[in-house]
Amino acid sequence: xxxxxxxxxxxVADLRVLRHQYARRNESVGFIPTMxxxxxxxxxxxxxxxxxxxxxxxxxxxxxxxxxPGEDLDTYPRDLDHDVKVITEFVAAKFQGSSDKKVxxxxxxxxxxxYPSGFSMERSQQRGAFVEVLGVSEPLxxxxxxxxxxxxxxxxxxxxxxxxxxxxxxxxxxxxxTVVLKTMVRDLLMDIELEIVPTVRNSSGxxxxxxxxxxxxxxxxxxxxxxxxxxxxxxxxxxSGVRDVSDLTETVSAEIRSTNANFKVDYISFNDPETLDxxxxxxxxxxxxxxxxxxxxxxxxxxxxxxxxxxxxxxxxPVA
Amino acid sequence: xxxxxxxxxxxVADLRVLRHQYARRNESVGFIPTMxxxxxxxxxxxxxxxxxxxxxxxxxxxxxxxxxPGEDLDTYPRDLDHDVKVITEFVAAKFQGSSDKKVxxxxxxxxxxxYPSGFSMERSQQRGAFVEVLGVSEPLxxxxxxxxxxxxxxxxxxxxxxxxxxxxxxxxxxxxxTVVLKTMVRDLLMDIELEIVPTVRNSSGxxxxxxxxxxxxxxxxxxxxxxxxxxxxxxxxxxSGVRDVSDLTETVSAEIRSTNANFKVDYISFNDPETLDxxxxxxxxxxxxxxxxxxxxxxxxxxxxxxxxxxxxxxxxPVA
Numbered sequence: 001x002x003x004x005x006x007x008x009x010x011x012v013a014d015l016r017v018l019r020h021q022y023a024r025r026n027e028s029v030g031f032i033p034t035m036x037x038x039x040x041x042x043x044x045x046x047x048x049x050x051x052x053x054x055x056x057x058x059x060x061x062x063x064x065x066x067x068x069p070g071e072d073l074d075t076y077p078r079d080l081d082h083d084v085k086v087i088t089e090f091v092a093a094k095f096q097g098s099s100d101k102k103v104x105x106x107x108x109x110x111x112x113x114x115y116p117s118g119f120s121m122e123r124s125q126q127r128g129a130f131v132e133v134l135g136v137s138e139p140l141x142x143x144x145x146x147x148x149x150x151x152x153x154x155x156x157x158x159x160x161x162x163x164x165x166x167x168x169x170x171x172x173x174x175x176x177x178t179v180v181l182k183t184m185v186r187d188l189l190m191d192i193e194l195e196i197v198p199t200v201r202n203s204s205g206x207x208x209x210x211x212x213x214x215x216x217x218x219x220x221x222x223x224x225x226x227x228x229x230x231x232x233x234x235x236x237x238x239x240s241g242v243r244d245v246s247d248l249t250e251t252v253s254a255e256i257r258s259t260n261a262n263f264k265v266d267y268i269s270f271n272d273p274e275t276l277d278x279x280x281x282x283x284x285x286x287x288x289x290x291x292x293x294x295x296x297x298x299x300x301x302x303x304x305x306x307x308x309x310x311x312x313x314x315x316x317x318p319v320a
Numbered sequence: 321x322x323x324x325x326x327x328x329x330x331x332v333a334d335l336r337v338l339r340h341q342y343a344r345r346n347e348s349v350g351f352i353p354t355m356x357x358x359x360x361x362x363x364x365x366x367x368x369x370x371x372x373x374x375x376x377x378x379x380x381x382x383x384x385x386x387x388x389p390g391e392d393l394d395t396y397p398r399d400l401d402h403d404v405k406v407i408t409e410f411v412a413a414k415f416q417g418s419s420d421k422k423v424x425x426x427x428x429x430x431x432x433x434x435y436p437s438g439f440s441m442e443r444s445q446q447r448g449a450f451v452e453v454l455g456v457s458e459p460l461x462x463x464x465x466x467x468x469x470x471x472x473x474x475x476x477x478x479x480x481x482x483x484x485x486x487x488x489x490x491x492x493x494x495x496x497x498t499v500v501l502k503t504m505v506r507d508l509l510m511d512i513e514l515e516i517v518p519t520v521r522n523s524s525g526x527x528x529x530x531x532x533x534x535x536x537x538x539x540x541x542x543x544x545x546x547x548x549x550x551x552x553x554x555x556x557x558x559x560s561g562v563r564d565v566s567d568l569t570e571t572v573s574a575e576i577r578s579t580n581a582n583f584k585v586d587y588i589s590f591n592d593p594e595t596l597d598x599x600x601x602x603x604x605x606x607x608x609x610x611x612x613x614x615x616x617x618x619x620x621x622x623x624x625x626x627x628x629x630x631x632x633x634x635x636x637x638p639v640a
Contacts, residue, residue, distance in 0.1 A: 012509050127454050128453060134450065158507070191484065
């Protein structure tokens with residue numbers, strides 16, 4: 001077997017065989033659930049798992065239940081060979097010579113493996129078990145995509161049960177997802193630790209995203225204002241004791257607007273870190289999550305009509 | 321420790337400590353989830369578990385989410401001492417002298433342990449994770465109690481995750497519950513076996529139920545017609561090749577009516593064993609579930625006004 005060979009497991013039954021082997025030897029398993037088309041964000045999760053566990057399993061499954069009818073389920077990029085290559089090259093470059101640092105398996109199931117009752121995009125036609133996380137699924141991104149988090153919760157519950165990892169890794173970039181899934185794991189009494197890995201940023205602080213590829217060099221340099229604006233607000237909160245959300249929101253908004261008047265804020269929001277309730281004042285004993293979405297033009301050309309929606313967030317830790 | 325001492329575990333954390341001990345030794349665990357007030361039906365489940373597993377855990381938890389507002393959540397009988405005594409006496413009588421046959425623990429959690437996001441009877445106020453099993457939760461008992469199976473699925477998912485049994489035991493008496501939970505375990509890819517234990521009946525075939533205590537001796541003797549009528553229909557299906565559901569339904573109905581004209585059939589229904597879809601013809605390759613509910617007067621006295629609702633069911637196995 002060459003270094004390039006990562007076993008591809010396609011059935012839950014085969015995954016369990018592997019998992020039971022590890023369990024009998026009391027070995028820990030890190031798990032990274034993905035929809036494939038892996039980029040540096042995923043690699044930072046894989047890296048964390050490799051550093052902390054005896055074994056690492058990555059799943060690649062484009063989950064139909066988190067897409068709404070009319071969304072891009074059919075055109076979502078799928079390229080297993082590319083993903084295997086990305087993982088293999090990353091592990092070789094990062095852990096060269098250390099033969100025990102490897103991704104032990106890629107779990108790449110069919111829709112029917114994951115949805116034994118079958119799956120329909122039409123909600124009234126759906127059959128079988130679904131998991132909903134009431135409350136935290138509803139604000140922010142849940143407002144515009146009402147069944148998105150139901151799909152995410154359902155598929156992650158299935159993947160966690162099938163893989164039974166010691167630790168599962170998620171990126172802070174999708175912060176509402178991390179809150180929804182932490183609530184799910186806590187409420188369903190799952191015996192699994194979730195680890196949230198900080199957002200990967202470039203040297204200017206821009207959060208990595210495949211959508212950054214749409215942006216011209218000037219815009220790419222300008223959108224670093226997003227991270228800077230959140231840092232400015234964080235400084236006001238942690239050093240100057242500002243607690244008022246409209247004050248902090250204006251700080252973020254002003255810095256973005258002053259960079260480029262064509263940057264259009266979709267939302268800037270401060271929410272309770274556990275319940276995601278919208279805040280008007282930050283309780284310094286609890287802290288807050290600042291999250292935002294901004295539409296930016298793809299270039300600075302005066303006739304540019306295309307825009308890209310960027311999201312980012314920052315955790316305002318308790319300071320009291 | 322005397323034989324009467326069954327450890328009572330009240331937190332998920334303590335349950336996990338015990339469970340991890342067993343896991344490290346690769347020992348099997350049988351689990352019987354109950355709402356307490358144990359009777360012979362529960363004891364038959366405990367008996368099965370004791371015969372087949374290294375360890376047996378019983379949970380006693382009156383689950384609020386399966387009650388509708390206005391139902392008997394507050395008055396539901398709770399008597400932990402009674403339950404411990406019932407288990408202890410049963411095990412002593414059944415397995416006297418065999419010291420390894422014992423219930424290892426009773427898991428008796430608080431509502432907050434089971435619902436870490438808190439629990440509200442008001443659906444719009446509910447927060448946190450809930451499990452729904454679409455399709456099979458909807459017909460039969462689900463028609464009259466629309467959120468009952470959502471509550472059952474949710475609490476059983478939690479209990480299975482907290483206990484992580486090798487096998488969990490459920491009674492066939494609540495047959496729709498067994499179909500809903502089998503679908504849930506399959507769909508959520510839980511690595512747990514569900515075993516369905518046949519309904520416990522008296523020597524005349526009457527299914528044991530605490531509600532039988534409401535019935536006078538004459539009625540008690542007459543209601544044995546329920547089991548007989550199902551057997552008659554099963555004979556027509558398996559021996560005479562009858563597949564027509566209205567024919568089989570009339571067989572059951574006629575035998576019940578002819579026994580006592582005051583027995584009022586609530587429903588007699590034949591459903592697909594997997595999907596619980598209502599059938600008009602039985603496919604002998606798939607079989608069917610016959611289930612019924614009948615209101616019977618509590619006595620034969622002419623001025624009797626009180627009635628009791630009895631339920632029962634029979635699995636019509638595939639015969640082709």
